[in-house]
Amino acid sequence: MLRRHGIEENRQYALGLARAFGGAIIFAFPLLMTMEMWWLGFYMDRLRLAIFLLTALPLLVGLSYYAGFEDTFRWRDDLMDALSAYAVGFIAVVAVLTLMSIITLDQTWREIVGKITLLVVPASMGATLARSQLGGAKSAESEQRERQASYAGELFLMMAGALFVAFNVAPTEEMILIAYMMTEWHTLALAVASLVMLHAFVYTVGFGGQEDYPGSFFSVLLRFTIVGYAIALLVSLYVLWTFGRTDAIGIIEIAKITIVLGFPGALGAALARLVL
């Protein structure tokens, strides 16, 4: 059915898909090989899992807009890219989990669907990011959009970065354990360290590629660092809630775990610009 003049476009698109497949595996393999992820997949609250899947879609659309694995011109294309990234992530996750015998045919569909759904989110994010990381040719338009990203766009990218990095460690027991081991003073110091680190990245790396940081020291501190850290903490709290880590835990402990996870979250927010 492919018309003759469509062959080249299809070939290019197939290349993009292959690149996305590689990206999905590269970005998701630490989580694919984390046992807490498989367990969470079947025992975590189903509604929270459904909400998480629904949160991921607009995130993929936004990421596709800034760094899609295909040149995108229109809103419809970004949505299509997000959906195809989901398909690629899904296939990559199923392939790897099957290879490693983490999903087998004698498991029930509930168990299999749970394991896959949770892991497809980081995999499809990886599929979307593959364009900016693996394919040398990033579209000039995406590049320009990235440079000219609005303030809201910058915050979106920080959120995506925070989610991705925090998500990589959030399922492990260690997050809870670290929070239990730390005193209130440790927690406070970690929060300050996260802020300083985030600011250092924002300040030296600069937002908008390698441009000068916009505005004075205090302006950047307030508009990017503080807000960025708040986003990292909110994302951390959301991920912890999704995984049921906040259930039946006192509010002080929740705050501590959130700050612990906020550390990689802040790192992700700071690095979002470098990765994209």
Place this chain on the structure above:
Amino acid sequence: MSDRNLPDKHRDAHQKGRAPEKKTPALEWIASALGLILVVGVLGLILYDAFDEDTLPQLKAQAGPITLVNGRYLVQIIVRNHGGSSAAAVNVQGTLKRDGKTIERSSTTFDYVPAHSNAKGGLFFTQDPRAYELQLEAKAYMEP
């Protein structure tokens, strides 16, 4: 790239004409449609699961084949969870009895038995379980 070097002016004009409006490759439609089907399908399954009755774990241990391994008797067991919640650290105990008297005990702990799912394991006995009455019981679990 090589296309541009072709002396085929007709083709050049054709390409230029289409340049502003990008044509969506058929493959893109296929990939996106597959993504949409997967999203809707997975979401449907999870929501079905979510609104399914959320009952307590119902654990039942059953004995499978018995084999002699290195001078000991291995009873393969399967634990089924018919309930709507997953169970962690599921302790299963096997007891060999004769006339109400306990001859031998063996137990194991399963990390997880997901809701509506199975987990497999085995218990070793020095006595032949076939010569006695074998009782299998899921004794305890933890909420994950």
